[in-house]
Amino acid sequence: MALLSHFPLLPAYPWPDAWRVDFYIDATSRQLFHDYGIGKRINSNYQQRVLEWERRAYESSGAVVCRSQWAADSVVIDYGIDPAKVHVVPGGANLDETQLAGLPPVDPPPPPSREQPLRLGFLGKEWQRKGGPFLLELADALQQRGIPTVIRAIGPNPARLPSHPSLQPLGFIHKQTHTARFVAELRSWHFGTLFSDAEAFGISNRECLRLGVPVLAHAVGGIPSTLPDAGCGQLFAAHPSAAEVADWIVARLRPYAGYLQWRAALVPRWREFTWEAAAEQLAAILG
Structure with a gap:
């Protein structure tokens, strides 16, 4: 057996x-x-x-x-x-590929403006451990640099989150029963984020990458294995300052055509971030 x-x-x-x-x-x-x-x-x-x-x-x-x-x-x-x-063997996105295949393509998010701010995504239940408080500092730093910013938070109980003008709690979105809503939300983000204190892997990063969304994260624990290269986003040494990350984002967004080109190059790589790809690697190892 x-x-x-x-x-x-x-x-x-x-x-x-x-x-x-x-x-x-x-x-x-x-x-x-x-x-x-x-x-x-x-x-x-x-x-x-x-x-x-x-x-x-x-x-x-x-x-x-x-x-x-x-x-x-x-x-x-x-x-x-x-x-x-x-x-x-890095894990894949916990998304239903059959449902994804039936969803229409969407345009990338527009350049940040007062009407349509920069969207930084948070995905996970543990707001504190996964770096939620840091994102609020980051939003303030970006605002100071003239980049209107919101934090779109999926997972945490909104009643337990702090009050902050940039924070937009979305509650829990079920990936299986509300796939279209979940996918549309992630694809509307300019960046997914994972600034965890401790993290064994970070499936949320793979879900963002599967959907063509670049990721900003701490180089902590297993997180580096979720981002194969610089085409997928940016890893920061543990506990950077909000100013450091904000400056990187500003540079990445200017010119915005460069950001769109960088992001467009990620989309065709979607299969790298699936469980099908992981299963093939496992099969080769286990025979």
């Missing part, structure tokens, strides 16, 4: 000799304990037992495939696993 597990501790090791177990993981337990702070709530001795169970599982597996280089480095360095059996 062959199993592909998405959780480092399942199936519980040891498993029957007749089983082949491979892993496809977001992050190692050590990363969850340390980078996400989960270890603060777990006894240190128990943490060590968990990490040893995990190490033995990786050691006995056929392959350990990670969504990011960040996780792969942890498997090799923190767990001592042979690099030859550790691979990286």
Whole structure:
């Protein structure tokens, strides 16, 4: 029997000799304990037992495939696993390709103006961890540079968000039952964003890229593996100033024809960011 597990501790090791177990993981337990702070709530001795169970599982597996280089480095360095059996396959956009195929093409967003401001998109439930407060600082910095800006936030409960003139909460938009609305919203953004404090990957980035929307993000955790190159957006070293990011955006938007050309070059690459592409890579590794 062959199993592909998405959780480092399942199936519980040891498993029957007749089983082949491979892993496809977001992050190692050590990363969850340390980078996400989960270890603060777990006894240190128990943490060590968990990490040893995990190490033995990786050691006995056929392959350990990670969504990011960040996780792969942890498997090799923190767990001592042979690099030859550790691979990286970034995940794809969680979007229904059949529904996407039936949607009409749309024009890119217009140059920012008072009537139609620059749109920075936020996608995810965790406003604080995923960099929402920084986006408000960024919006202020852009306003100071003469770029009218709004933050379009999908996911967080609007009642729990701060009051800010640039913040436009949209609540939850179901990607499966309201695909057209979700897609139209993302395509209206000038940039998707992900300025997380900690992040194992960042599927929201892949969804933006699948729809031809460039991304601005922190080079934190697994996020760098979501953006293959500079044609997809810009990675900033962890915790840049709002002024630094604002200056980069202003330069990227001027002239606006250059921004449109840059963005247009991303659209034909949509298949790179699908689960179909990821599945083909997984199949080649797992045989």
